[in-house]
Amino acid sequence: MWDSLVQDIRQGLRALRHRPAFTAIAVVTLALGIGANTAMFSIIHAVLMRPLPYEDPERLLLLRDLQPPDTTIPTSYPEYLDWKSRGEIFADVATYFRSAYVLTGGEAENVWAVRMSSNMLPMLGIAPALGRGFRPEEDGRHAEPVALISDAFWRRRFGADPQAVGRTLTLDGKVVTIVGVLPPGLGTLLPEDLEAGSGRDLWLPLRLDEGNAPRGLHFMTAIARLPMDVDLAAAQSRADAFASQRQNEGVTDHGARLIPLKTHVVGRIRPALLVLFGAVGMVLLIACGNVANLMLARAVARRQEVAVRMALGAGRLRLVRQFLVESLVLAVLGGAAGVILAGWGVDLLVAARGDWLPRAEEVRLDPAVLLFTVLASVVTALLFGLAPALRATRVALSPALKSGWGRSGLGATRDRLRGAMVVGEVALSLVLLAGAGLLLKSFALLLATDLGFNPSRVLTFNLMAPRGAYAEPPQQARLFHDVLERLAPLPGVEGVAAVYNLPLGGGSTDGYFAIEGRAWPRDASPNADKQMISPGYFQVMRTPLLKGRFFTERDDAAGPKVAIVSKAFADRHFPDEDPIGRRIDFAWDTQGLQEIVGVVGDMRQRGIDEPSPPTIYLPYVQRPEGSMTIVVRSKTPPEALLGAARQVVRQVDPNLPLVHVRTLEEVVSASLTPRRLPMLLLGGLALLALVLGTVGIYGVTSYAVVQRTPEIGMRMALGARPRDVLRMMLGQGMRLVLAGTALGIAGALALTRLLGSLLYGVGAADPPAFLGAAAFLAAVSLLACYVPARRATKVDPMVALRAE
Numbered sequence: 001m002w003d004s005l006v007q008d009i010r011q012g013l014r015a016l017r018h019r020p021a022f023t024a025i026a027v028v029t030l031a032l033g034i035g036a037n038t039a040m041f042s043i044i045h046a047v048l049m050r051p052l053p054y055e056d057p058e059r060l061l062l063l064r065d066l067q068p069p070d071t072t073i074p075t076s077y078p079e080y081l082d083w084k085s086r087g088e089i090f091a092d093v094a095t096y097f098r099s100a101y102v103l104t105g106g107e108a109e110n111v112w113a114v115r116m117s118s119n120m121l122p123m124l125g126i127a128p129a130l131g132r133g134f135r136p137e138e139d140g141r142h143a144e145p146v147a148l149i150s151d152a153f154w155r156r157r158f159g160a161d162p163q164a165v166g167r168t169l170t171l172d173g174k175v176v177t178i179v180g181v182l183p184p185g186l187g188t189l190l191p192e193d194l195e196a197g198s199g200r201d202l203w204l205p206l207r208l209d210e211g212n213a214p215r216g217l218h219f220m221t222a223i224a225r226l227p228m229d230v231d232l233a234a235a236q237s238r239a240d241a242f243a244s245q246r247q248n249e250g251v252t253d254h255g256a257r258l259i260p261l262k263t264h265v266v267g268r269i270r271p272a273l274l275v276l277f278g279a280v281g282m283v284l285l286i287a288c289g290n291v292a293n294l295m296l297a298r299a300v301a302r303r304q305e306v307a308v309r310m311a312l313g314a315g316r317l318r319l320v321r322q323f324l325v326e327s328l329v330l331a332v333l334g335g336a337a338g339v340i341l342a343g344w345g346v347d348l349l350v351a352a353r354g355d356w357l358p359r360a361e362e363v364r365l366d367p368a369v370l371l372f373t374v375l376a377s378v379v380t381a382l383l384f385g386l387a388p389a390l391r392a393t394r395v396a397l398s399p400a401l402k403s404g405w406g407r408s409g410l411g412a413t414r415d416r417l418r419g420a421m422v423v424g425e426v427a428l429s430l431v432l433l434a435g436a437g438l439l440l441k442s443f444a445l446l447l448a449t450d451l452g453f454n455p456s457r458v459l460t461f462n463l464m465a466p467r468g469a470y471a472e473p474p475q476q477a478r479l480f481h482d483v484l485e486r487l488a489p490l491p492g493v494e495g496v497a498a499v500y501n502l503p504l505g506g507g508s509t510d511g512y513f514a515i516e517g518r519a520w521p522r523d524a525s526p527n528a529d530k531q532m533i534s535p536g537y538f539q540v541m542r543t544p545l546l547k548g549r550f551f552t553e554r555d556d557a558a559g560p561k562v563a564i565v566s567k568a569f570a571d572r573h574f575p576d577e578d579p580i581g582r583r584i585d586f587a588w589d590t591q592g593l594q595e596i597v598g599v600v601g602d603m604r605q606r607g608i609d610e611p612s613p614p615t616i617y618l619p620y621v622q623r624p625e626g627s628m629t630i631v632v633r634s635k636t637p638p639e640a641l642l643g644a645a646r647q648v649v650r651q652v653d654p655n656l657p658l659v660h661v662r663t664l665e666e667v668v669s670a671s672l673t674p675r676r677l678p679m680l681l682l683g684g685l686a687l688l689a690l691v692l693g694t695v696g697i698y699g700v701t702s703y704a705v706v707q708r709t710p711e712i713g714m715r716m717a718l719g720a721r722p723r724d725v726l727r728m729m730l731g732q733g734m735r736l737v738l739a740g741t742a743l744g745i746a747g748a749l750a751l752t753r754l755l756g757s758l759l760y761g762v763g764a765a766d767p768p769a770f771l772g773a774a775a776f777l778a779a780v781s782l783l784a785c786y787v788p789a790r791r792a793t794k795v796d797p798m799v800a801l802r803a804e
Helices: 003-020 020-049 077-084 120-124 151-158 191-196 232-248 262-264 271-301 305-310 317-350 365-390 397-402 417-445 473-487 538-541 566-574 638-652 664-672 673-707 707-718 722-758 769-792 799-803
Strands: 060-065 069-074 092-105 109-116 146-149 169-172 174-181 202-205 221-225 254-260 457-464 491-499 510-515 526-532 545-548 562-566 583-586 595-600 616-621 627-636 659-663
Touching: 003 020, 020 317, 020 491, 020 673, 060 232, 060 262, 060 305, 060 799, 077 221, 092 457, 109 562, 120 221, 146 151, 146 417, 151 262, 169 457, 169 595, 191 305, 202 457, 254 262, 254 417, 262 417, 271 317, 271 365, 271 417, 271 673, 271 722, 317 365, 365 638, 417 473, 417 664, 417 673, 417 722, 417 769, 457 473, 457 638, 473 562, 473 638, 491 538, 562 659, 566 595, 595 616, 659 664, 673 707, 673 722, 673 769, 722 769
Parallel strands: 109 202, 146 174, 526 616, 562 595
Antiparallel strands: 060 069, 060 221, 060 254, 092 109, 092 169, 092 221, 146 202, 169 174, 457 627, 457 659, 491 526, 491 627, 510 526, 510 583, 545 595, 562 616, 583 595
């Protein structure tokens, strides 16, 4: 049997080599379908299927505070200590938060650090590659400062020197001793890193106590490990009971929410990836339909060859196997080419992912992905090879042996299998086109959304004051004042200002606040975003003043405490009264009551697709922060100001590195990546499906013209006009298209509901998007039918009848 199989493979290769055009078309078609599926599966496998890179990751949970009615927020340090003591709920609880530092000693640079509890690495099952981890006593506020460094930082800063352990770093003016180096491949260590695809340079102990981290300050992420004998439901029940007890004691008014760590990391992206995986599956089915039609055409042409073999004693099963081996050879060649295409596609997708794709660094063509490709190739061979093999071997010997070598038996008008394949291709193409149309319309609506500011010609960069040199708030305020003062007179500068959280920059600071003269129940205090800004910020951003006034230089630390609120804030809390003159304050960050002096237009802060939150703006000199983003509006292209801005900052303080240097238009563009990338991917797949489907329609119509040439000649000899022939051939092709369109609309109505999380401002059954996709597909299909139908009108009746 093995010798026979080898013989079939050799014969299949020889047959394909003798038909290079057929082989090339089939291999390219299959490579596109298999390559797209391989690339998408590599992402699905890395992001959704592969366990998180921790010890026993299924028992790791994200522990969040539950704020009524159903909002989760970070935990506080005292709450972390509370949860850590509950051994009946969790085997262990660790916590961390992120912070940025200025690293000096050479050229100053900004470095990201994770402040973590000493038990974090042991709980995750991670051991340093060099040195040691943190000790419990190093969590204390007054412990000697130590650090772990990443493998990438070790190589960049110390040239992979094993003697780096024991050396020191200067962070914000304080000396920190390196006690260990983490192993390579752990650039994405924690959930947020896995989400954003960005690593961290340094890991530091907590160095906290309740004196500098009170119960009301929620800024920490807590991760818990379940005991072996406790499942998630039981742990959630026990956590609820403990939270209720603490509420009754008046200690807190928060509940608890336990979230599997992997759900937290990949839950947001899961629906989009599954939709895209389904889309590439449809493309593969369309590719299989096209190759099956090619194989059917070949099978009809080989009817006499098959009849001769059967007359000489070959069994039908033996012939079917030979045809399937030829199909398998084609699929293997297509799969090999598809792997190459998949490698390029994965590299492009990972490079363009932005923050959309978590765990992107783990995406690769590993053995599991290659095994998927092999299985996909085998299944593909069966999909496009079985029906042609069965059709080719079902022949009547006597008529087939008597017919001429170039004649076929069945015309396209009676070939229901070929027609059914074209109907299926059209239906699948329409499903993808409708989905792509919905995403395209959503994206267009996003681009038309009023941002609340004008992003053109604005340069942005972040400055962070080293804590050692600028420990006191007045020092921090003076630093940024000096930078703004020196930037303002630069040639080409139209305006300059500072803001704590740049709109759409990925950050926001919210909290409870109070309104003088009003009271709320303890569990229903209102919440608002808080922004620290400099005078001139709204003018630079081109955000309109609706009431009152902007901040001025007179709103300094010695002046009355003032605030500006957004329109969303005023509409929610002062719908029937003038907010100007009312006084407010943040409950957990009190600086005294602030008088509202102005109302400004809303800005999209957290995302273009998210409503503008109620926002309170404070003068940064009255509420200084150690990190601010500078915004510079330019009369010329903003990139031209970067060199001068660096020089100004260097003059103010040579230890101030500029980080996150971007134009505001780049910030807006980056915020659109989670919407843009799925749209481009699904749009590309829809375009590929359209091309493949159009080729299939063209092929069937062309084949029908060839098959019906004698009939066409007879009709024209009997008086049929060219337009009658054109109408007949177009009608044959377009009937298949219309049937596929009807089936596709029904399928699209069902499947596009899965796109709900990716849509903005448009429903999953938007009629214009569906009708537009159907009209576009019909127009392209009509062109694909017209070209061969037009050729049919050129048939010479005498030549056709002579051939008959």
